[in-house]
Amino acid sequence: MKEISCKLIVVGAGPGGYVCAIRAGQLGLDTVIVEAGKLGGVCLNVGCIPSKALIHAAEEFDRARHIAAGGSPLGISLSKPEIDLAKTVAWKDGVVSRLRGGVAGLLKKGRVKIVAGAAKFRDGKTIAVETETGLQIVRAEAIVIATGSAPVALPALPFGGPVISSTQALSLAKVPQRLVVVGGGYIGLELGTAFAKMGSAVTVVEAMARILPQYDAELTRPVAKRLSELGVKTLTGAKAKGLSAKGDALLVDAGEDKDVRLGADKVLVTVGRRPVTEGWGREELVLDMDGPFVRVDDQCRTSMRGVYAIGDVTGEPMLAHRAMAQGEMVAEIVAGHKRSWDKRAIAAACFTDPEIVTVGLSPEEAARGGTAIKVGQFPFAANGRAMTKLAEDGFVRVVARADNHLVLGVQAVGRDVSELAAPFALALEMGARLEDIAGTIHAHPTQGEAFQEAALRALGRAVHI
Amino acid sequence: MGEHVIKLPDVGEGVAEAELVEWHVKIGDLVREDTILAAVMTDKATVEIPSPVSGEVLWLGAAVGDAVAVGSPLIRLKVEGEGTSPSRAAAAAKPADTPKEVAKSARKAPAPAPSNANVQASAPAFGAPRPEGERPLASPAVRLRAREAGVDLRQVPGSGPAGRVGHQDLDAFIARGPQAAHATGLQPNNSVTDVKLVGLRRKIAEKMALANARIAPITYIEEVDVTALEDLRAALNKKKRPDQPKLTVLPFLMRAMVRAIAEQPNFNAQFDDEAGVLHQYGGVHIGLAAQTPAGLMVPVVRHAEARDLWDCAAEVARLAEAAKTGSATREELSGSTITITSLGALGGVATTPIINHPEVAIVGVNKITVRPVWDGSGFIPRKIMNLSSSFDHRVIDGWDAAVFVQRIKTLLETPAMIFVEG
Numbered sequence: 015m016k017e018i019s020c021k022l023i024v025v026g027a028g029p030g031g032y033v034c035a036i037r038a039g040q041l042g043l044d045t046v047i048v049e050a051g052k053l054g055g056v057c058l059n060v061g062c063i064p065s066k067a068l069i070h071a072a073e074e075f076d077r078a079r080h081i082a083a084g085g086s087p088l089g090i091s092l093s094k095p096e097i098d099l100a101k102t103v104a105w106k107d108g109v110v111s112r113l114r115g116g117v118a119g120l121l122k123k124g125r126v127k128i129v130a131g132a133a134k135f136r137d138g139k140t141i142a143v144e145t146e147t148g149l150q151i152v153r154a155e156a157i158v159i160a161t162g163s164a165p166v167a168l169p170a171l172p173f174g175g176p177v178i179s180s181t182q183a184l185s186l187a188k189v190p191q192r193l194v195v196v197g198g199g200y201i202g203l204e205l206g207t208a209f210a211k212m213g214s215a216v217t218v219v220e221a222m223a224r225i226l227p228q229y230d231a232e233l234t235r236p237v238a239k240r241l242s243e244l245g246v247k248t249l250t251g252a253k254a255k256g257l258s259a260k261g262d263a264l265l266v267d268a269g270e271d272k273d274v275r276l277g278a279d280k281v282l283v284t285v286g287r288r289p290v291t292e293g294w295g296r297e298e299l300v301l302d303m304d305g306p307f308v309r310v311d312d313q314c315r316t317s318m319r320g321v322y323a324i325g326d327v328t329g330e331p332m333l334a335h336r337a338m339a340q341g342e343m344v345a346e347i348v349a350g351h352k353r354s355w356d357k358r359a360i361a362a363a364c365f366t367d368p369e370i371v372t373v374g375l376s377p378e379e380a381a382r383g384g385t386a387i388k389v390g391q392f393p394f395a396a397n398g399r400a401m402t403k404l405a406e407d408g409f410v411r412v413v414a415r416a417d418n419h420l421v422l423g424v425q426a427v428g429r430d431v432s433e434l435a436a437p438f439a440l441a442l443e444m445g446a447r448l449e450d451i452a453g454t455i456h457a458h459p460t461q462g463e464a465f466q467e468a469a470l471r472a473l474g475r476a477v478h479i
Numbered sequence: 480m481g482e483h484v485i486k487l488p489d490v491g492e493g494v495a496e497a498e499l500v501e502w503h504v505k506i507g508d509l510v511r512e513d514t515i516l517a518a519v520m521t522d523k524a525t526v527e528i529p530s531p532v533s534g535e536v537l538w539l540g541a542a543v544g545d546a547v548a549v550g551s552p553l554i555r556l557k558v559e560g561e562g563t564s565p566s567r568a569a570a571a572a573k574p575a576d577t578p579k580e581v582a583k584s585a586r587k588a589p590a591p592a593p594s595n596a597n598v599q600a601s602a603p604a605f606g607a608p609r610p611e612g613e614r615p616l617a618s619p620a621v622r623l624r625a626r627e628a629g630v631d632l633r634q635v636p637g638s639g640p641a642g643r644v645g646h647q648d649l650d651a652f653i654a655r656g657p658q659a660a661h662a663t664g665l666q667p668n669n670s671v672t673d674v675k676l677v678g679l680r681r682k683i684a685e686k687m688a689l690a691n692a693r694i695a696p697i698t699y700i701e702e703v704d705v706t707a708l709e710d711l712r713a714a715l716n717k718k719k720r721p722d723q724p725k726l727t728v729l730p731f732l733m734r735a736m737v738r739a740i741a742e743q744p745n746f747n748a749q750f751d752d753e754a755g756v757l758h759q760y761g762g763v764h765i766g767l768a769a770q771t772p773a774g775l776m777v778p779v780v781r782h783a784e785a786r787d788l789w790d791c792a793a794e795v796a797r798l799a800e801a802a803k804t805g806s807a808t809r810e811e812l813s814g815s816t817i818t819i820t821s822l823g824a825l826g827g828v829a830t831t832p833i834i835n836h837p838e839v840a841i842v843g844v845n846k847i848t849v850r851p852v853w854d855g856s857g858f859i860p861r862k863i864m865n866l867s868s869s870f871d872h873r874v875i876d877g878w879d880a881a882v883f884v885q886r887i888k889t890l891l892e893t894p895a896m897i898f899v900e901g
Contacts, residue, residue, distance in 0.1 A: 418641035
């Protein structure tokens with residue numbers, strides 16, 4: 015097959031890779047993107063998007079069930095609702111394929127050439143792609159590694175049979191009766207909650223002392239409360255030891271020499287994600303590593319000239335929007351623009367029930383830095399819009415420096431608070447002070463008012479509490 | 480109650496307009512008869528306008544710096560009795576333009592204020608400044624612009640709350656250009672003070688621009704041995720009568736120029752380049768460029784050809800004093816046909832004098848210094864003075880210019896020749 019020569023190769027068409035390629039195309043760079051799987055990567059196909067679709071369906075179903083059970087004060091009644099997971103999954107697949115078509119269209123518009131197949135580095139300038147029709151050699155001046163991450167498997171619980179990863183969990187044909195989730199991080203809880211709402215009996219096994227250990231206890235309390243309302247059992251400080259001999263139960267070391275046997279139709283293992291640093295010819299390159307990640311500098315340059323890396327393969331936080339921003343930056347750097355990673359804020363949203371969103375420093379992290387801080391917290395119980403949505407659980411919390419009131423972090427937990435990620439991140443990125451947020455009119459009645467009130471409260475002059 | 484309009488009087492022959500340089504009163508002031516209302520300037524003479532009546536100032540007809548035509552209303556006073564403009568209708572109609580005029584002057588007066596305000600604004604307005612070593616606080620747009628401009632934001636002082644760097648801070652930093660960090664505690668001063676050119680300064684600017692734009696000058700520098708001249712001058716000063724002025728080099732130079740002009744009359748002239756006519760004057764009216772507290776003035780010694788050395792000296796002293804005190808009349812400040820410029824004790828080695836348009840020649844006097852001169856067998860100390868002279872090359876050839884200066888040199892080096900007819 016004839017060799018392709020171009021300016022830029024992007025290895026991996028996840029959110030980092032495809033954004034990088036589209037931006038490069040916009041900038042007039044002759045660009046090739048290589049992807050062995052589907053365009054959109056984990057995020058679009060088996061991550062962010064499909065999980066949110068499933069979570070939404072589960073929410074709707076749960077609400078209907080709640081109403082049917084006569085638990086709704088809204089005056090609505092319903093007869094017993096049913097869920098057909100196969101249909102739900104088909105709808106979800108429709109959403110995913112529409113978005114995938116959009117990515118393909120944008121790549122085409124940017125005149126980006128898509129090469130389907132597994133890429134392997136020959137050297138720092140050359141990629142060999144195993145395509146359906148044979149080996150395709152692609153040479154470029156610059157190459158971007160955007161190989162992403164994959165779910166971590168537990169040695170005692172290899173994927174297969176009843177043991178599934180998040181990918182398979184998003185494509186189950188029917189709701190498992192008994193689901194055990196190993197790993198109480200955000201992926202496990204998002205999916206565990208969704209299946210609980212769809213009718214599974216869910217047990218979460220977490221090795222640490224509490225669920226969602228990356229968040230402070232105050233933030234996770236409404237989530238824990240809701241989990242118990244949904245009948246989700248949580249075993250903390252517990253370690254999965256393996257499947258039972260018959261494969262219908264998970265054996266768990268629950269501490270204090272107590273072994274527990276959890277009956278399970280499916281065991282969902284969500285104990286984290288690891289960067290994909292093998293299988294694409296890293297051994298042909300001389301890349302400095304940073305633990306399990308590819309080491310990059312503030313321009314996403316690796317230790318090899320002309321070789322860049324973006325996204326999950328470069329480290330935490332493994333978030334699609336971080337990868338996208340890196341991808342955009344690298345495309346512009348390759349096009350000769352002066353760019354450098356100087357982002358102040360990367361918001362993170364957790365689609366549990368209720369949702370959690372965080373950006374910047376938590377009070378604990380801020381105080382750890384030795385800075386005197388001010389914290390203002392405003393509960394949704396005092397927010398009109400939250401009341402009208404039956405969503406009074408949760409709060410918005412603002413952390414700021416005590417001396418100049420510079421906002422250092424914002425956290426929130428509550429229904430739909432993921433949509434507040436934007437104003438939170440904007441505040442940090444723009445270098446807002448408490449007075450800036452307090453001085454911005456927030457539309458009434460919205461949940462966003464809690465942001466303003468939290469800032470006012472940090473200033474000691476909240477109005478509505 | 481009536482109204483009295485004071486018009487700009489005829490301040491000098493052939494003067495059509497004068498520049499208002501100063502108001503001594505403002506609207507609402509009560510003035511008495513003979514109170515000075517304003518000062519106007521024609522050419523370089525300042526004329527003060529007194530009030531002929533008593534009354535209250537109602538209206539000012541111009542802002543400082545405006546050119547006011549002779550005969551046009553300058554000021555309106557409210558006076559007892561009928562006044563000069565009894566027409567109530569006219570009085571009622573007139574105030575209509577009062578706000579406009581006032582607004583105009585109000586607009587003009589605080590012109591420098593915005594730049595000062597900018598300077599003020601660069602000081603942090605509120606909040607603790609950014610502590611050293613911390614990441615600069617700036618919006619993504621500012622950070623991107625800084626990156627593209629190659630500016631390290633840590634070097635940019637932020638004027639916003641908490642030391643936030645805004646677009647204007649970045650603009651100011653870029654405008655300042657590259658510089659070392661202020662490790663010495665010395666701070667750059669970025670203030671700009673706008674000074675409106677009015678009065679004499681504006682006249683000087685116009686005159687210099689005109690001279691530079693119209694005249695193609697040639698400057699010729701020659702050194703003159705003034706040892707003999709200085710001996711003579713010292714002797715004359717020693718025996719002078721008390722009523723006689725102290726002699727400087729200038730009267731000698733003036734007399735020498737009169738002699739040189741007698742041979743080259745086209746140097747004592749005004750060139751009307753629009754008409755293509757060179758007006759050669761019989762009378763030698765020597766302008767003397769003089770530094771005054773207000774700026775450069777050129778009082779004129781009229782008819783130097785008819786004045787002896789002492790007379791020249793006395794006239795120079797009188798005019799210099801008049802120029803310094805600002806009492807020189809318009810006639811004393813105009814009509815020169817050739818000019819002398821001297822920086823006096825400051826001297827300098829050489830200058831490139833600008834011709835006093837529309838004249839065609841200017842003679843510049845540099846400092847007298849004692850220099851070693853080779854006399855054929857050894858160095859001897861001589862008092863040497865350079866003459867830096869410019870000529871309008873459109874009408875004076877370089878050769879002739881050199882001849883003119885050489886003639887003056889000869890006269891000054893052998894000063895007796897200045898006084899011996901022949």
